[in-house]
Amino acid sequence: MNNSETKTDTNSAAPKYDFHKVELYWQKKWEEDGLFTAPDMPDSDKEKFYMLVMFAYPSGDIHMGHFRNYIIGDAVARRELMLGKQVMHPFGWDAFGLPAERAAIKRNLNPADWTESNIGVSRETLQKVGISFDWSREVVTCRKDYYRWSQWLFLKLFEKGLAYLKEALVNWCPDCLTVLANEQVVNGICERCDSKVQKKELRQWYFKITDYADRLVDDLDKLSGWPDNVKSMQREWIGRSYGAEATFQVEDEKWNIPVYTTRLDTIYGVTFLALAPESKLAERLNLSDAKRKEIDDYRQEALLKTEIDRGSETDEKTGIFSGLYAINPFSGERIPIWIADYVLAHYGTGAVMGVPHNDMRDKAFAQKYNLPIRQVLKTADGSEISDGEVVTIENGITVNSGRFSDLPSSEAIESMSAFAEKGGFGKKTKQFKLHDWLISRQRYWGTPIPIIHCDKCGLVPVAESALPVELPIITDYLPKGRSPLADVASFTNVKCPRCNSNAKRDADTMDTFVCSSWYHLRYADPENKDALFNTDKANAWLPVDKYIGGITHATGHLIFFRFITKFLSDLGLINFDEPAKELFNHGMVSDSEGKVMSKSRGNVVSPIELMKERGVDVTRLAMYFTAPSDKEVLWSDAALVGVEKFLLNKVCNLADLYDAQNTDLKYHFKKSELTSAEWDLYVGLNQRLKRRQDDYDNLQYNTVIASMMELSRDIERAKAVKPELRNYAVRCLIQTLAPLIPHTAEEIWASLGFTKSIFLSGWPIADPDALVSQTITMGVQINGKVRGEISIAPDAIAEVALSEAKACESVIRHLEGKTIIKEIYIPGRVLNIVAK
RNA sequence: GCGAGAAUGGCGGAAUUGGUAGACGCGCUAGAUUUAGGAUCUAGUGUUUCACGACGUGGGGGUUCAAGUCCCCCUUCUCGCACCA
Incomplete structure (x- = not known):
C-alpha cells in the first residue's frame, strides 16, 4: 500500500484513489498496532488526555448527527495524540430503554437480543468511519457486568439515606405507561412520545439530589471550561x-x-x-x-x-x-x-x-x-x-x-x-426549584432495583454479594401500568434476607440516566469484577478533559452526571468532585431546509451511503468544512463538491511535490539561508501553523481546512524552492490535516517514505522567528477611508510609510487642496492621514 | 413575560478582537481545452456608476483618527425557563 492507484474514471474529477481499500487497510493496521488502545494507567512521563463523547443509544444505523459528533471528538483525540499525550478515547452504549421494549412487543423479540444485534451494527459502522475509539474499553449498560454496579451504586445511595421511597404526585405518561422524571417532561409533554403528562399519586424511588443542590450550584463557578449557557441553564434549573x-x-x-x-x-x-x-x-x-x-x-x-x-x-x-x-x-x-x-x-x-x-x-x-x-x-x-x-x-x-x-x-x-x-x-x-430525582420506572428493560419488600423487616437491600439482581427472561412485555416484572412470580417472590419469611422484590427498574451517571468512571477500568472501578485508575485518568455532546443534555444528564461524581467523591472512591473539565456542545445537523432529519419526514441523509460513494475522508471533510463545530449544520450534499476536489486533486497529489530522495528532515530555517521567495513561503507556512493551533483548540476545523487550501496553492506555485523546505511544507500540511482525514493522511505519509504512523509523528509547531513577512501591503486611509495601499516592511518607521504613501497616486489625488492635520501610523496595521 | 445568543454577498461561512470587510468553498459569468457532455485550467464575481466616485456587515443614534467589532435605543430570529411566591 504505497502509491495511490490511478484509475480512469470518467465520472470523477480527477485520478481517484481506491478509498475503500485505503480505509480498510489503515483501520486494520491501527487496530493491529493498538494505536488507540490506552494503557491501564497513563505513563507518568506523559500528559494524559481523556476525550469523551456522550455515548449513544444503539438504534442500529447511525445518522448525520452521530457522525458529526464522533468525527469532532475524533479530531480532538487524534490531535492530542499527535501532541504527544496519552489519550483515552472510549465508547459504549446506553443500552437500556424503551425502544428495545417497543421492538420486543411489536416484533416479538427479546430486548437483549435486539439490543445486542443493534450494538453490533452500530459498532461496525463507527469502525468504518475510522473513529479512534479504544474498543477494548467498551461498556454496555444492559449487560450484567455493568448493571450490577448500577445496583451497587443504588445500594450505596440507599445506605447513605440518599435513595428513598416516597408517595407523591408524579408525572405519569399515559402512553408510555410509566412515570417520568421532571427532566423528562418538557412543557408538560412527555419528551419521548409527545403525550400530555398527567399527575398520579404513586409510591416511587427517589435519589436525594437536593442534598447536593448547593454544591451543584456553587461548583459551577469551578467549571471554567464549561460554556456559560449550560452553566446558567443549570443554575436556573436548580433555582436556588x-x-x-x-x-x-x-x-x-x-x-x-x-x-x-x-x-x-x-x-x-x-x-x-x-x-x-x-x-x-x-x-x-x-x-x-x-x-x-x-x-x-x-x-x-x-x-x-x-x-x-x-x-x-x-x-x-x-x-x-x-x-x-x-x-x-x-x-x-x-x-x-x-x-x-x-x-x-x-x-x-x-x-x-x-x-x-x-x-x-x-x-x-x-x-x-x-x-x-x-x-x-x-x-x-x-x-x-x-x-x-x-x-x-x-x-x-x-x-x-x-x-x-x-x-x-x-x-x-x-x-x-x-x-x-x-x-x-x-x-x-x-x-430550590430542583426536586429529588425520581428514578423508578414501570418498565422491563432497565436495571432492576435491588430492594426486597418484607412485611416484617420493611425495605431490605439485597446483599452486595448477591448482586446482580438479574433481569429475568420474560415473554410478556405489554404495559399494564405496572412493571412487567411485577407479574413474574419467579422474580418477585423471594425470601427476606433478614428474616427468611416470604417477601417481594421491587419490580420497578431504574431510569436510564442512572446508568449514564457513572459510565465515564467505568471506562477507566471497564472489566473490574470487584468494584465499579479501581480508585487509582480512575484518579489517574479522570476527570474527563473534554466532553462533547448535545446541548439537549444541559439540565438532565449533565446534572445527574455531576451529582453522582460528587457522591462517589464523598464515598472516597475518587479524589475529584467534578466529572469533566471542559464541555463542548456540538451543533445539530438538520436537512437543507433547516428541518430536523427524521424517518417520518423522509429527509434523512445517511452518512453510510455517502461514505460508500465518496469515501469516509471526503464525507468527514465536508462536514468539518461546512461550519464551525458548535454551529448548526444544514446538510446538503453540495458541501462535498469543493472538499472532494481539494482532497483528490490537491492533497492526494502532494506526494508528487515531495522529494523523497532528499532525506533532510529539517524543519526550522533561517532567513539568511533562504531566498526571498522561499522566505515568503516559510513565513506563510508558520503564520498558518500558529493560527491553526488556536482553531484546533476551538474545534474550528472549517478555517483549518481553508488555510490548508491556501497553503497547498502556495506550495504548488513555489516550484523553485529548496526541496527540504518544500518537503517540510508538505509534511506540515498533511500533519495538520491528519486528524480530519486520517486514512488519506496515513496513506500519503507512508508514500512519503515514513514507516511510523503519522499520528505518532508529532505536531508541527510554528517557528516564532518566522511569523513576520518582509513586506506587507498596508492600507492607506485618508480621514478613515482607504484610498490606496503601499508595500512596506511591517516595522518600517513612520517617515518611510508617509513618503511611500504620498507617492501614491490616489493618495495625492485625495489630499489635493487639503491640509494634513494629523498622521496616525500603526506599524504593520494601518496609516491614516487626517486632512481638512 | 424573563434570561442567553445571533443577524456579514445569490449560498455555507472568514476577519489577527478597534486597523485594507467579504479569506476559503459553493454557485454564477467569460475564455481555453474537448467530437460532445462531464471534468480540468485561466480570469472575473458586494451594490451602484461609462468613468472619477458613491454606498455597503438587520435599522437608528453615539464614542473614535479609525467600528462588523465598543456604548445606547429598536426590529427580527434561535435557544432555554416559564405562575418557582
Missing part, C-alpha cells in the same frame, strides 16, 4: 432562592400554615393566604361538609388538568374561599384562607402569602376576587410604581408596616426575620 418562612396560625386551631417568601418585607400587606389545591395543607382544613365538598370538587378539577392546561391559563387564575381564617403573626390580623390553582404544591410549602400590592400574580388574583390591596412599599428613589411593576429589594422602603415601617427592604427583611425567629413563627430559609 433565599428568603424566609413565616407561619400563620389557623384561627381557633392548633396548627400553622407555613409560607415561603422572598419578600418578608411585604408581610404587612398580606390580604389573603393561598394554598395549592393538591397540597396536604388544603386537605387538612377543617371545613363544613358543604364547603369540603365544594373544595374537593375544585381540587379534583385542578388535579385532572395537565400541566399544559394549567400553564395555558397563565393569566386566568381561579380559586375558592375556604371560609377559614389565619392570623398574620406580625400584625395579628385575620387573613382569609383561599385555595388557588396558581399556587404550586411542589415548591416551597405549597402555600403563599398573598401580597397584591407587590406581586403581580397575587394582584391579578385579588382583583378577580375583590380582595383588598394594601400598600406596604414605596420606592427609595421616589419613582412612581407603574402598573405591572413591583418594587425591588434594592429600591424598596417599607410603609404601613408597624414597627418595621420606613426601613429599606433589605434591612426590613433582616430585622423581620430575626424577630420572627425569636418569636418562633419564622426564619430565614432558602428554596
